[in-house]
Amino acid sequence: MSPLNEPRWLDPDEAAAWRGFVVASNLLNRRLERQLKEDSGLSHQQYEILVHLSAAPDGSLRMTELADKLVTSKSGLTYQVTQLERAGLVARRSCPSDVRGVIAELTEQGREALRQAAPGHVALVRELLIDVLTREQLTVLAEGLGAVSARLRLEDA
Amino acid sequence: MSPLNEPRWLDPDEAAAWRGFVVASNLLNRRLERQLKEDSGLSHQQYEILVHLSAAPDGSLRMTELADKLVTSKSGLTYQVTQLERAGLVARRSCPSDVRGVIAELTEQGREALRQAAPGHVALVRELLIDVLTREQLTVLAEGLGAVSARLRLEDA
DNA sequence: ACACCTTCGTTCGAATTTGAACAACAGGAG
DNA sequence: CTCCTGTTGTTCAAATTCGAACGAAGGTGT
Secondary structure, three states: OOOOOOOOOOOHHHHHHHHHHHHHHHHHHHHHHHHHHHHHOOOHHHHHHHHHHHHOOOOEEEHHHHHHHHOOOHHHHHHHHHHHHHOOOEEEEEOOOOOOOEEEEEOHHHHHHHHHHHHHHHHHHHHHOHHHOOHHHHHHHHHHHHHHHHHHHHHHO | OOOOOOOOOOOHHHHHHHHHHHHHHHHHHHHHHHHHHHHHOOOHHHHHHHHHHHHOOOOEEEHHHHHHHHOOOHHHHHHHHHHHHHOOOEEEEEOOOOOOOEEEEEOHHHHHHHHHHHHHHHHHHHHHOHHHOOHHHHHHHHHHHHHHHHHHHHHHO
């Protein structure tokens, strides 16, 4: 009976938030995966690699940096970059300042693939997430999840 | 230049919400996965199977029903239920009202495994998500993501 | 220069996930 | 009853993911 031994379970609001998060996350990923694959032949992960590279100053990032942004394992990234390299969308360069370093660079073909895939993807994100929320819900969600992400980033370090 | 041909890209707030969602989702899954595996030898998916079965009236659900709740593929569920069955945490029964049907049922050992795993899991969810948010952020998040989930559920039908 | 600890990216094997194909059955229209 | 369409759960091959182990190199203190 003591609250010191019994864990604090989630009250209805908390449970709804957690469950909503898990369910929405799974459903969204599933839907976006399907759309991207059918529309562009890319997986969501591959698409995100292209996005992050495209957003980088010179269209290139070091592997570790990219893995951090994607929130994936190093080995997982190695695999996906190899796939994208075979498809000609990404190229590997060696890092000038670090012999160990490998730089993934977006090719022109990669940029084109992203240009082709982005509109449909963004439209679906908008339709399934953004436009479902009010502007206020959206900002609260951005702030809240930003805090959660920050909290989680700290734990790793 | 025409807004009819150009897709509506995400403004800063929208992008922050979407990125926050993706990043928080990945970081959380990653962290919870690690904790559950180390603490109980269960994957997050396996844990969720036990949770949903435990929440069902008689600790049992049909495969399809369970797959819907978990937001996973049927084949994925078949695999995981087989794993849990080997571990003795879940048993398969045949459905009385439908010869094709298979009912996954929580064993006593499964209930015990859940009792053992739940506190640590809930504590971490609380630490990483719930307690990071204000009560208001939490309710807004629950409502918003509930709407998103509902929107996505409709699409399948 | 030396030892020491960390970081980098890859490789490896094992585990997991997926969609398509499948056989068996359910449920209704005629 | 008899088609006909939809559902159910599984199997299968292929793709993906992960963590641990690894060789190689960076960086620091002495």
